[in-house]
Amino acid sequence: MLIHPQFDPVAVHLGPLAIRWYGLMYLVAFGLVLVLGRLRIKRGLTVMTNQMLDDLLFYGMLGVILGGRLGYIVFYKLGDYLQHPLDIFKVWEGGMSFHGGLIGVITAMLLFARSRKLSFFQVSDFIAPLVPLGLAAGRVGNFINGELWGRAANPSLPWAMIFPQAQDGGIPRHPSQLYAVGLEGIALFILVWWFSSKPKPRAAVSGLFLLGYGCARFSVEFFREPDSFLGLLALGMSMGQWLSLPMILIGIVMMAWAYKSNSIEK
Numbered sequence: 001m002l003i004h005p006q007f008d009p010v011a012v013h014l015g016p017l018a019i020r021w022y023g024l025m026y027l028v029a030f031g032l033v034l035v036l037g038r039l040r041i042k043r044g045l046t047v048m049t050n051q052m053l054d055d056l057l058f059y060g061m062l063g064v065i066l067g068g069r070l071g072y073i074v075f076y077k078l079g080d081y082l083q084h085p086l087d088i089f090k091v092w093e094g095g096m097s098f099h100g101g102l103i104g105v106i107t108a109m110l111l112f113a114r115s116r117k118l119s120f121f122q123v124s125d126f127i128a129p130l131v132p133l134g135l136a137a138g139r140v141g142n143f144i145n146g147e148l149w150g151r152a153a154n155p156s157l158p159w160a161m162i163f164p165q166a167q168d169g170g171i172p173r174h175p176s177q178l179y180a181v182g183l184e185g186i187a188l189f190i191l192v193w194w195f196s197s198k199p200k201p202r203a204a205v206s207g208l209f210l211l212g213y214g215c216a217r218f219s220v221e222f223f224r225e226p227d228s229f230l231g232l233l234a235l236g237m238s239m240g241q242w243l244s245l246p247m248i249l250i251g252i253v254m255m256a257w258a259y260k261s262n263s264i265e266k
Contacts, residue, residue: 001172002161007144025141029134030061036130046126056112063108064101071100075239099243121202128209129192136185143177150174150223176224183216204258211251214244
């Protein structure tokens with residue numbers, strides 16, 4: 001069995017300032033969006049310009065951070081934060097939700113599209129292929145921190161890993177963070193990037209992203225240890241799975257509508 005290396009969560013100490021690996025992964029994620037976005041613009045696959053991408057990245061950063069934090073509070077620990085409201089601002093203690101971040105980014109894209117007189121799907125179809133590798137970077141950050149570990153695994157599994165942070169007596173577990181890197185990140189990126197390499201009906205790329213992420217996250221959750229303060233919910237599913245089901249359904253509907261309308265736009 002493997003043992004988690006227990007990395008120091010702080011990458012660099014600059015006097016009283018501590019730069020954490022998880023924060024650096026956010027910078028990597030935003031950097032990847034910028035690089036991949038410029039590549040799509042250069043290939044003429046969008047009406048977006050480099051200046052518009054820079055502005056959209058700013059909107060998106062706010063959406064990810066504010067939406068991710070508020071989503072975690074509402075979806076996972078609303079009762080605790082209502083009792084201790086000042087803890088909302090303790091972001092250094094962790095607590096971000098992808099689904100909340102997604103809502104935040106959707107809101108940011110709506111505001112950006114309105115300000116630039118673009119359709120929402122012109123913006124969302126542009127941004128969707130840029131996101132998965134950033135998600136992978138975030139999951140790498142989770143692995144470095146030794147958090148969000150997986151469920152108990154058969155000790156004979158070659159990559160079963162002990163997470164000393166779990167304080168469970170050394171139970172071998174699935175490294176579910178790395179499963180997420182592979183499925184929600186790399187595999188989803190290859191699929192959506194390939195799909196969007198040629199003009200598609202509006203909303204089709206966004207629909208595929210929602211469908212693909214929802215399926216990937218739903219699958220990974222079978223190997224991830226449920227949050228201790230929530231456990232498994234109705235039908236034996238985790239909160240992450242319940243939040244992924246609407247994404248899958250909306251993605252299917254969007255793709256069906258996209259190909260029925262057959263309206264292709266950059």
